[in-house]
Amino acid sequence: xxxxxxxxxxxxxxxxxxxxxxxxxxxxxxxxxxxxxxxxxxxxxxxxxxxxxxxxxxxxxxxxxxxxxxxxxxxxxxxxxxxxxxxxxxxxxxxxxxxxxxxxxxxxxxxxxxxxxxxxxxxxxxxxxxxxxxxxxxxxxxxxxxxxxxxxxxxxxxxxxxxxxxxxxxxxxxxxxxxxxxxxxxxxxxxxxxxxxxxxxxxxxxxxxxxxxxxxxxxxxxxxxxxxxxxxxxxxxxxxxxxxxxxxxxxxxxxxxxxxxxxxxxxxxxxxxxxxxxxxxxxxxxxxxxxxxxxxxxxxxxxxxxxxxxxxxxxxxxxxxxxxxxxxxxxxxxxxxxxxxxxxxxxxxxxxxxxxxxxxxxxxxxxxxxxxxxxxxxxxxxxxxxxxxxxxxxxxxxxxxxxxxxxxxxxxxxxxxxxxxxxxxxxxxxxxxxxxxxxxxxxxxxxxxxxxxxxxxxxxxxxxxxxxxxxxxxxxxxxxxxxxxxxxxxxxxxxxxxxxxxxxxxxxxxxxxxxxxxxxxxxxxxxxxxxxxxxxxxxxxxxxxxxxxxxxxxxxxxxxxxxxxxxxxxxxxxxxxxxxxxxxxxxxxxxxxxxxxxxxxxxxxxxxxxxxxxxxxxxxxxxxxxxxxxxxxxxxxxxxxxxxxxxxxxxxx
Numbered sequence: 001x002x003x004x005x006x007x008x009x010x011x012x013x014x015x016x017x018x019x020x021x022x023x024x025x026x027x028x029x030x031x032x033x034x035x036x037x038x039x040x041x042x043x044x045x046x047x048x049x050x051x052x053x054x055x056x057x058x059x060x061x062x063x064x065x066x067x068x069x070x071x072x073x074x075x076x077x078x079x080x081x082x083x084x085x086x087x088x089x090x091x092x093x094x095x096x097x098x099x100x101x102x103x104x105x106x107x108x109x110x111x112x113x114x115x116x117x118x119x120x121x122x123x124x125x126x127x128x129x130x131x132x133x134x135x136x137x138x139x140x141x142x143x144x145x146x147x148x149x150x151x152x153x154x155x156x157x158x159x160x161x162x163x164x165x166x167x168x169x170x171x172x173x174x175x176x177x178x179x180x181x182x183x184x185x186x187x188x189x190x191x192x193x194x195x196x197x198x199x200x201x202x203x204x205x206x207x208x209x210x211x212x213x214x215x216x217x218x219x220x221x222x223x224x225x226x227x228x229x230x231x232x233x234x235x236x237x238x239x240x241x242x243x244x245x246x247x248x249x250x251x252x253x254x255x256x257x258x259x260x261x262x263x264x265x266x267x268x269x270x271x272x273x274x275x276x277x278x279x280x281x282x283x284x285x286x287x288x289x290x291x292x293x294x295x296x297x298x299x300x301x302x303x304x305x306x307x308x309x310x311x312x313x314x315x316x317x318x319x320x321x322x323x324x325x326x327x328x329x330x331x332x333x334x335x336x337x338x339x340x341x342x343x344x345x346x347x348x349x350x351x352x353x354x355x356x357x358x359x360x361x362x363x364x365x366x367x368x369x370x371x372x373x374x375x376x377x378x379x380x381x382x383x384x385x386x387x388x389x390x391x392x393x394x395x396x397x398x399x400x401x402x403x404x405x406x407x408x409x410x411x412x413x414x415x416x417x418x419x420x421x422x423x424x425x426x427x428x429x430x431x432x433x434x435x436x437x438x439x440x441x442x443x444x445x446x447x448x449x450x451x452x453x454x455x456x457x458x459x460x461x462x463x464x465x466x467x468x469x470x471x472x473x474x475x476x477x478x479x480x481x482x483x484x485x486x487x488x489x490x491x492x493x494x495x496x497x498x499x500x501x502x503x504x505x506x507x508x509x510x511x512x513x514x515x516x517x518x519x520x521x522x523x524x525x526x527x528x529x530x531x532x533x534x535x536x537x538x539x540x541x542x543x544x545x546x547x548x549x550x551x552x553x554x555x556x557x558x559x560x561x562x563x564x565x566x567x568x569x570x571x572x573x574x575x576x577x578x579x580x581x582x583x584x585x586x587x588x589x590x591x592x593x594x595x596x597x598x599x600x601x602x603x604x605x606x607x608x609x610x611x612x613x614x615x616x617x618x619x620x621x622x623x624x625x626x627x628x629x630x631x632x633x634x635x636x637x638x639x640x641x642x643x644x645x646x647x648x649x650x651x652x653x
Contacts, residue, residue, distance in 0.1 A: 039295045046112065047288075047296070047303075050121045053231045055302040057260070059125035059140055061168045062150035063158035063521060067180040071150065071212040071221075072109075072124060078219060079111040079122070081291055108140075108245075108258060108304060110288040115226050122225065123304045141167060142320075143245045143260035143304055146174035146229030148221065149200070153179050153187035153209070157195040157487065159461045162494065163523040165200055174229050175200070177207035178221060183214050195487060232262075232302035239328040240264030240272070245304070247317035249364075253285070255311035256293075259323060260304045262333060266323075267298035272309065275322040275332035281309035314366075341373050341389025342454070342526075343505050344433045345396055346414035346548060348385035350643075353410060355384050362386065365403055372399060377434065379548040381637065382412065387434055393505050414548055414646060418501045421452040421529050435550040438536040441587040451534040453554070454501040455527035457482060460512065461494050462520035469515045470495060477503040478554065498527050502553065539565055540583040540590075541573075541637065548642065562592035570594045572641035 060068045076082045111122040125140040141147065147168050151157060168175060177200075179192045193204035208224060210217045234241075246258040259266075266272070270283040285308040287295040299305045311317060322332035349358045366372050373389035390396040393416060400411060420432045422439065425447050432438050439448055458479070462470060464486070474481070474497040482496040499508070504524065512520045533555040539546045549569075553561060562584030569582055573596060580596040 039297060043290070043294065044296050046119065047121060050119050052234075052236070052302045054118060054120045055123075055231045056120060056146070056225050056229050057123040057125075057144045057232060057302070057304060058146045058148065058225055058229055059144045059168075059173075060150055061141075061147045061161070061164045061173075061175065063152070063155075063160040063164075066150050066152040066155070066158070066161070067212045068150060071148070071178070071180065071210070071218070074212050074215055074218040075124060075222065076109060076111065076291060078222060079113045081109060081111050108289050109291045110304070111290075113222055113226070115223060120226055121303070122222070125304075140245060141171050141173060143243060144173060145232060146176065146225070148178045148225075149175045149196075149202070150178050150180055151192050151196065153181050153189050153192050154184045156188070156191055156492065157199050157461070159459045159494070159521040159523040162199065162461075163459055163525065175202060176221075176224050176228055177202050177204065179207055179209045180212050182209045183211040183216060199487070234261070234263045234301035236263075236265055236301040238263035238301070239330045240266055240270075240323070240325045241330055241333060242266065242307075242323040243333050244317060244319055244321040244323060246319065247314055249314050253308050255309070255314050255317050257307050257309065257311075257317055257323075258289075258304070259299070259307055261299050261301055263301050263330075264325070265298050265300040266307065271326040272323050273326050273329065274316070274318065275324060275329075276318050277316055277321070279316060280326055281311065284308040284310050341371070341391060341419070342501060343392055343396055343416045343418060344387060344389045345416050346377065346379065346382075346385055346434075347388050348379065348382040348412045348414075348548070350410040350412050358411070359386075361403065362388075365399065371395075377436075381546050381548045382642065389433065393509075412642060412646070415551060416505045417551060418454050418505060420454070420534060420552055422448055423450045423452065425449050432552070435536055435552050436547060438534075438552050440536075450531050452529040453532040453534060455498055455530050456501050456504055456524040457527045458497050458499050458504065458508075459494065459523045459525075460497070460520055461487070461492055462512075462516045464491050464493050466516040466520070467493050467495070470512065470520070473508075473511060473515055474499060477508060478556075479503075499524075500530075500532070500554070501527075535586045537562055537565070538585050539569060540581075540585055541569075542581055543583075546637070549645065558586055559591050562586075566592045566594040569641070569645050570596060572644040573637065 060071060062068045073082075077084045109124050111124060113120045113122050123144075125144060149161075149165060149168075151161060165175070177196045179189055181187060182189060189209055193207055196202050196204045196207055208217065208220050210221065212218060240261075241263040242259040242261050244257055245260055248256055248258075250256050266283060266286055268283050268286055271280060272283060273280050285295055286297075286299050286305060287293055288299070288303070288305040293306060296305065299307070307323075322330075324330050347362075349355050362374065366374055371391055372395075375387050376384070377387045378384055388396075388399070390399060396413070396416065400413060404410060417433070417435060420438070422430050422432060424430070427449075444451070458474075460470060471481075474495075477499055479497040479499040482498055483494075484496070485494040486492075487494060509522050512522060534552055535555050535558050536550060536552050537558050539549045549565075551561075565584050566582045573580060573582070575596055575598070579598045582594045582596070583590050584592040
């Protein structure tokens with residue numbers, strides 16, 4: 001069957017595939033460009049009849065695990081977008097999202113809602129709650145005019161609720177307070193209302209109390225969305241301006257873009273231009289997510305949907321970019337900003353894993369997450385690998401989980417590092433992401449003006465009884481207090497500290513949860529760079545540097561960390577026929593040492609009544625042999641030693 005241009009139903013596609021001897025994957029790869037899903041003309045006609053003033057674009061602002069995804073499910077059911085009783089967390093489509101109970105990728109859905117006899121077009125964004133995915137959150141908020149401020153009635157306002165509220169407020173979103181989980185026995189609705197008024201200065205009397213899990217009073221949410229959130233302000237007669245909200249990679253379509261059409265309209269066949277990359281494209285397909293991909297004749301001002309431009313490389317999809325018609329160039333929309341990785345790790349194939357195969361799988365996963373930066377690097381100890389940048393430690397952990405579960409690939413991950421800034425003597429600046437690139441002490445003395453480390457402003461909430469312990473933890477991590485607020489009626493404290501990012505990624509949240517018996521929550525935002533006394537700590541085995549384990553840190557931590565390193569690494573090395581010396585060093589200065597004695601053979605075992613000089617000769621020869629062996633012998637470090645040493649430093653959730 002020769003390829004030809006046609007538009008057929010999904011049923012017809014299945015019949016075509018069944019009738020061919022060619023494998024399904026090969027046939028689709030050959031013919032997909034000419035096969036498209038049918039346009040739902042009835043749905044398209046219904047949407048076209050809805051005027052712009054009956055559009056509502058909104059998201060959900062909340063702390064992680066306060067019920068965003070469950071509330072989204074109920075709203076989709078109420079509007080008939082998905083059938084009642086569908087599997088939970090419909091918009092959490094990644095396996096790792098369902099297993100961890102978190103949202104990682106922002107998901108969208110268009111809903112039709114009839115209110116007082118009139119149809120409304122609602123667009124919902126289910127955003128991540130965890131701070132590592134702030135880039136997902138901010139660009140999703142930018143495509144909305146309002147948001148539901150979701151608060152757990154049993155836990156009250158938490159750190160990420162506050163941070164996400166201020167992010168939404170700064171973008172001018174209309175906020176509707178929603179108190180969730182009112183069905184729980186320890187729910188405290190009055191406390192939640194009090195916090196809404198004192199923390200956010202919103203009218204608590206207009207808050208909506210619901211139980212998303214049971215569906216209690218959820219039907220009151222959408223009328224509030226219609227009445228209290230403004231419609232989009234764009235104009236269809238203006239020149240096209242689309243905000244690029246998100247992107248993902250499809251095996252057959254290439255890069256799929258999620259866009260918010262601010263002005264004008266876009267349809268299949270249009271020629272468009274990227275404002276920032278200046279690249280031109282032909283529009284291959286347009287449509288909405290309802291809840292899955294539904295092709296439409298066009299998208300117009302106020303709508304949020306997807307477009308396919310024939311991009312093959314996701315790095316051309318600049319999130320926050322403006323898409324416009326060729327020949328009708330307009331002023332780009334504000335807010336374009338490239339996501340900057342905060343945490344970097346070295347990644348190497350586990351033993352028995354082929355590098356080329358793993359390289360393909362990592363790059364496939366990066367196609368769906370352009371906030372990950374990746375470049376090749378080589379370690380003397382671990383061979384070929386990658387230096388991968390993430391938005392945070394949870395982001396790194398999720399990436400590793402997805403690689404393992406979706407591609408069956410295993411990685412050896414080095415301790416997370418952060419980007420340091422170097423101000424050179426000639427006033428130029430450079431960012432160091434790999435400890436190998438950090439200047440040695442001699443270079444620092446002659447060519448470096450100052451060394452700077454990244455900082456974050458950490459926002460923590462926890463019961464007042466743990467205040468002393470948390471302050472001590474922050475001070476021990478070189479933090480400086482910014483603000484402290486006592487929340488009313490909840491015996492809660494909201495504490496803000498400025499902390500080095502390097503301490504934050506060193507399991508700071510795990511220590512915080514341990515001190516507060518799991519009651520603390522943490523959020524953070526970028527705090528810029530600050531001058532610091534930094535050194536590079538290196539591990540040596542018989543004088544040879546183990547480059548994969550080197551780390552940059554503050555000078556005050558180096559000696560203690562060095563002693564810990566040599567003791568820990570000693571546990572994982574085998575005894576050799578010669579003495580093995582493990583050292584921690586800053587440049588040429590040794591600050592800690594451990595020794596593994598040689599495995600010795602009893603050379604006197606066969607001697608009975610011999611002369612003392614004979615014994616001494618044998619022992620002397622053995623000693624010389626051990627000395628020579630140490631000079632030419634090489635310590636073979638098994639990969640299990642690296643895995644054991646790095647296990648506590650793996651990124652954590």
